[in-house]
Amino acid sequence: MATTNDLKNGLVLNLEGQLWAVVEFQHVKPGKGPAFVRTKLKHVESGKVVDKTFNAGTKVETANVDKRTMQYLYNDGSSYVFMDVDTYEQTEVSPEVVGSARDYLLDNQNAVVATNDGRVLYVELPASVELTIEHTDPGLQGDRSSGGTKPARLETGKEIQVPLFITTGEKIKVDTRDGSYLGRVK
Template identity: 70%
Template sequence: MATTNDLKNGMTLDIDGVLWNVVGFQHVKPGKGGAFVRTTLKNVLTGKVVDRTFNAGIKVDVATVDRREMTYLYRDGADFVFMDSESYDQIPVPPGVVGGVADYMLENTIATVALHDDAPLYVELPASVELTISATDPGVQGDRSTGGTKPATLETGANIQVPLFITTGEKVKVDTRDGRYLGRVTS
């Protein structure tokens, strides 16, 4: 148990049996009346963001979220199987929990899996990953004032936009948060 005065960004709260991450908070002390804490909370499971106001000093339940580094091993039916890097335990994670990061995961990719009561909540990848372009059309230069882009398919099957000079078989760096092309990988 903690009070609303102890809130920090990144904390996970258990409010009415639902887990919420604190995205932002502000302590407000008006000239008249009692102090309160205005928070922005994000639902851990659905991603919904809400604003909620608490009276200052009231008790809130802090959820214990264990963030473990794990290795993605393989798909087992619909589930993704991850292995804990320390205990070597294998954990199946449903596709709904993995979410959009599945587009950037290859076998043996290191990821952070957040667990609450041994149930996976979400999967995070590093900010960028290096993947190979499996298919793209040749770029046709034309007269344009800005650099052009073309669609490309990554080895994971995800589609991204890349500059015209990128060819099939090249390794590129991709932002895992929004799928942007970040650059070529030179080895």
């Protein structure tokens, strides 16, 4: 148990049997009336985001979430297999839990796997990853005032937009949160 004064970003709360991660919080002390805490909570499994207000000092139940760095090994067709880098223990994760992270996941890549009571909650990748362009058409610079983009297929099969000067076989940095091009890798 914790109080609303102990809230911080990333803390996972157990509200009515469901797990919610604190995305942001704000302590508010109005000129009139009692203080309160305004929060934005994200449902750990569904990703749904809600706003919730707590009275200051209210007790909230926290969930014990174990975050471990694991190495992605392979996809066996029905699940993704990760290995704990410390204990070498293997964990199978369903495609639903992996979600959009699969678009940026390469063999032997490290990721953070969060569990609660032995149940895998989510897979978290670094903010950016380095991937190779598997295929893109040559870019033709026309009469435009700003740089254009073109589609490119990454080695994972994900298709993103890249600048016209990028060619097949180049290694680029990609933002895992929104799939945007961040730059070339030197």
